Amino acid sequence: MMHYIHLLRPLQWLKNGFVFAPIFFSSNLLKWELFWPTLIVFLAFCLISSAIYCFNDLRDVEADRLHPKKRLRPIASGAVSVRSGYVMMILCTIGAFVLLPFSQSVNLPHLYLILATYWLMNMAYCLWLKQYALIDVTIIAIGFVMRVLIGGLTTDIWISHWLVLMTFLVTLFLAFTKRNDDYRIYEQTGQKPRVSITGYNKTFINEATAIIASVTLVCYIMYTMSEEVITRMGTRYVYLTSGWVLAGMLRYLQNMIVFGLSGSPTKSLVKDHFIQFCILGWIVSFFVIIYL
Numbered sequence: 001m002m003h004y005i006h007l008l009r010p011l012q013w014l015k016n017g018f019v020f021a022p023i024f025f026s027s028n029l030l031k032w033e034l035f036w037p038t039l040i041v042f043l044a045f046c047l048i049s050s051a052i053y054c055f056n057d058l059r060d061v062e063a064d065r066l067h068p069k070k071r072l073r074p075i076a077s078g079a080v081s082v083r084s085g086y087v088m089m090i091l092c093t094i095g096a097f098v099l100l101p102f103s104q105s106v107n108l109p110h111l112y113l114i115l116a117t118y119w120l121m122n123m124a125y126c127l128w129l130k131q132y133a134l135i136d137v138t139i140i141a142i143g144f145v146m147r148v149l150i151g152g153l154t155t156d157i158w159i160s161h162w163l164v165l166m167t168f169l170v171t172l173f174l175a176f177t178k179r180n181d182d183y184r185i186y187e188q189t190g191q192k193p194r195v196s197i198t199g200y201n202k203t204f205i206n207e208a209t210a211i212i213a214s215v216t217l218v219c220y221i222m223y224t225m226s227e228e229v230i231t232r233m234g235t236r237y238v239y240l241t242s243g244w245v246l247a248g249m250l251r252y253l254q255n256m257i258v259f260g261l262s263g264s265p266t267k268s269l270v271k272d273h274f275i276q277f278c279i280l281g282w283i284v285s286f287f288v289i290i291y292l
Helices: 002-008 010-025 032-059 082-103 108-127 135-155 161-189 195-199 202-225 227-233 238-259 265-271 273-291
Strands: none
Touching (some): 010 032, 010 161, 032 082, 032 108, 032 135, 108 135, 161 195, 265 273
């Protein structure tokens, strides 16, 4: 049973928390009538993402068996059969679309459209798009933007261009740090963890990551100081949360460049106490500023 749970990668469901961004930044997080439908869509996204993880593991089973870490995945290790993998993928896909009506959203057709588009885009990613450098990380970032968009449509909350930009930039930053780990494995073993890795090298990854981190921080500061945000949130003190963002990004860069610990952004979130403290500090600061 544990192997099937591992196949679904529940730890990665943390990424779907971006669905809650619209109600959080609009000061509506504590409104049950908006939280409930967002929770339903969050669960739907968890199922659809697990379906894609299943398909990805099925598609890459031979390559995963040569990878020092991925060879332990349920299908690559033989703990879960290929047939069972396809069954799990189908069940998760169906479950995701069945859940959506329970959100009772007025924009239900749009929710179906985004979920279906996300599924198709990631299937294309697993089949061939992930073979191309830059396209692979861009698709990952777009997937997170789609999470934010579906969260806004579910509750009929207008999505600020600032939120879209920051979501794209932050997740593009994380995708590039993941490529750093892949390239390090390629350097050490000569084996390609993914085909697209030949389109990257250490210098390019480090410089691109630094540029994206800088642009992200500037974008965030501009967001916190924009008149639109000040008017909507009723306070000029949102900029005080910028320190947490800077500290968190610097720590992540330190993990990537100094310690070589950029293999999984989700595991970094779970295991790195410094990053956890920065995220908690940011959430608490933001909560106090806009809710109290």
